[in-house]
Amino acid sequence: MRKQIAAANWKMNLTLGQAEKLLDEVLAIDWTPKAHQEVVFAVPAPYLYPALTKLRATGRTQVHISSQNAYSEKSGAYTGETSAEMLQSIGVTHVILGHSERREYFGETDHVLAKKLDIALAHGLTPIFCCGEPLTVREAGTQNAFVAKQIEHSLFHLDDAQLRKVVIAYEPIWAIGTGKTATSAQAQEMHAFLRSVLAKKYGATADHISILYGGSVKAANAAEIFACPDVDGGLVGGASLIAKEFEAIIRALK
Numbered sequence: 693m694r695k696q697i698a699a700a701n702w703k704m705n706l707t708l709g710q711a712e713k714l715l716d717e718v719l720a721i722d723w724t725p726k727a728h729q730e731v732v733f734a735v736p737a738p739y740l741y742p743a744l745t746k747l748r749a750t751g752r753t754q755v756h757i758s759s760q761n762a763y764s765e766k767s768g769a770y771t772g773e774t775s776a777e778m779l780q781s782i783g784v785t786h787v788i789l790g791h792s793e794r795r796e797y798f799g800e801t802d803h804v805l806a807k808k809l810d811i812a813l814a815h816g817l818t819p820i821f822c823c824g825e826p827l828t829v830r831e832a833g834t835q836n837a838f839v840a841k842q843i844e845h846s847l848f849h850l851d852d853a854q855l856r857k858v859v860i861a862y863e864p865i866w867a868i869g870t871g872k873t874a875t876s877a878q879a880q881e882m883h884a885f886l887r888s889v890l891a892k893k894y895g896a897t898a899d900h901i902s903i904l905y906g907g908s909v910k911a912a913n914a915a916e917i918f919a920c921p922d923v924d925g926g927l928v929g930g931a932s933l934i935a936k937e938f939e940a941i942i943r944a945l946k
């Protein structure tokens with residue numbers, strides 16, 4: 693079975709004290725993962741190392757710490773940036789790339805994201821690559837072509853072995869932080885389409901790629917969305933900041 697993943701994206705929220713309390717609460721839940729289940733915490737950069745330290749103390753092996761971003765160059769005079777090599781050196785295993793907020797506020801293009809994917813993979817990180825359409829595109833009914841282009845432009849230069857290390861997150865922008873979730877039918881339709889896009893180039897490998905859904909996932913809707921055959925868990929923003937909510941989302945993994 694494909695990996696089923698509950699990924700928390702804390703975005704730019706929480707003080708250190710709040711972050712430690714939340715992590716403690718979620719790490720303490722009585723949860724025995726199935727072999728194919730994982731939990732990922734994408735925490736703000738200043739909390740990566742404290743979070744890793746806490747996680748190591750629990751001995752949990754199916755829980756991982758992720759960066760919310762990494763730069764597209766190996767090292768050098770890039771003030772304020774964090775490299776994939778730095779993340780690897782402290783024990784971070786995952787990195788979110790191409791979140792719509794990065795694309796919108798920081799001008800990240802498909803081309804830059806292709807470079808970020810390369811450098812993340814070269815340093816052994818698992819990229820969680822985000823794609824998704826804005827409301828205008830959804831209303832025009834052209835979401836499939838829009839999202840297929842994001843995938844083709846940023847991922848299609850990867851070889852089969854590299855693609856197998858990538859997790860995809862489909863996040864319709866109109867559903868992020870709006871409380872307006874895609875219906876499970878809309879999510880399934882897009883996830884199946886994305887898998888077919890991957891299959892055209894990578895054949896049966898497409899069946900091994902986890903595709904997460906993101907956009908107003910919460911305790912009340914996670915089980916229905918995760919039950920869709922092509923949905924392999926979720927990338928969760930707001931609800932991941934509340935321990936009880938995120939616990940329920942973890943328990944909704946299939």
Ligand SMILES: O=C[C@H](O)COP(=O)(O)O
Pocket residue numbers: 701791863867868869870871906907908909927928929930931
């Ligand atoms: O990365 C997470 C997504 O942007 C979803 O955020 P949300 O769950 O607050 O809608």
